[in-house]
Amino acid sequence: MPSDEPAALTERFHRYLRDRRLPVTRQRDLVAETVFRAADHPSVEGIERNLRAAGAEVGTATVYRTLELLEAAGLVRSHDFGEGYRRYEPVTGDSDHEHLVCLRCGRVIEFANERLERMLPVIADEHGFQHAYHRVEIYGTCQDCRRRDVGALGR
């Protein structure tokens, strides 16, 4: 059975809203669905583009407000990869993961490494820090962009 992550997240979002007597609105569902289904860590602009393409439209302020809500609910995480804006991703049941960011095309891919995840709390402890969370980002050139470079050199 294929785990329908987006549907599960949507259900959790609805429960979260109901529990605090907050209205479930068309806009909230549209934004939530868009992020839950996204595989590319979209920015607010990307989310709006996606919505527009689907014939929907949600005010920018509402998009930001809904993302804040989704983060508070623990259903979405935001990242700042130093591009001048934030990107968002759904929080799936998968274990912790970190990111590889391509400096050429901006693509972001995820990786999981248990040894790394185990190391960081230990390092924090060694320095008297109580570990809360961490962030590991590797910047470089992705496979596709490397191939493209090689191809350009070849002719």
Next chain:
Amino acid sequence: MPSDEPAALTERFHRYLRDRRLPVTRQRDLVAETVFRAADHPSVEGIERNLRAAGAEVGTATVYRTLELLEAAGLVRSHDFGEGYRRYEPVTGDSDHEHLVCLRCGRVIEFANERLERMLPVIADEHGFQHAYHRVEIYGTCQDCRRRDVGALGR
């Protein structure tokens, strides 16, 4: 012999400027010295506060422009710890290091871990990425802030 890092960096900065026939100005020296001597990863505001305290004054635009120059010269690095502004640190002869950021007081301390530094390029490679650089930040509560919390609980 105590290695006088700030002086060495200042000399390198002057050489960098001379080499490209760029003027050495009072403002550039003031900003550079301030960052070279800082041990706390100051922000632009912190740098300006520091300068003001020393009786000097440099326009904000010039501070930004000088920092850009210092980064291009490889003498200063900038970091974004998600606070809404950037922090700067001198590039010393020390090996690579990463950062621990206290969520309570904002203090930033550095740590070096060879195993970690060796791992990341390997991980990149495993995913077809050509590693350029990376960023590892551990967020948590520093020793002082933990002590303060315990003290508050005690009474």
Next chain:
DNA sequence: TTCAGTGCAAATGCTTTGCATAATG
């Protein structure tokens, strides 16, 4: 004297907020 730097103020770009109106439960 020439070429680049400086500082002010205005512009930017993402994100947040105020407020009148609209929709949910």
Next chain:
DNA sequence: CATTATGCAAAGCATTTGCACTGAA
């Protein structure tokens, strides 16, 4: 019907840029 959300436009903020003036070499 009461309460909260929405959307627009305005405000915020760190950072960048345009431009007349100043200063370094």
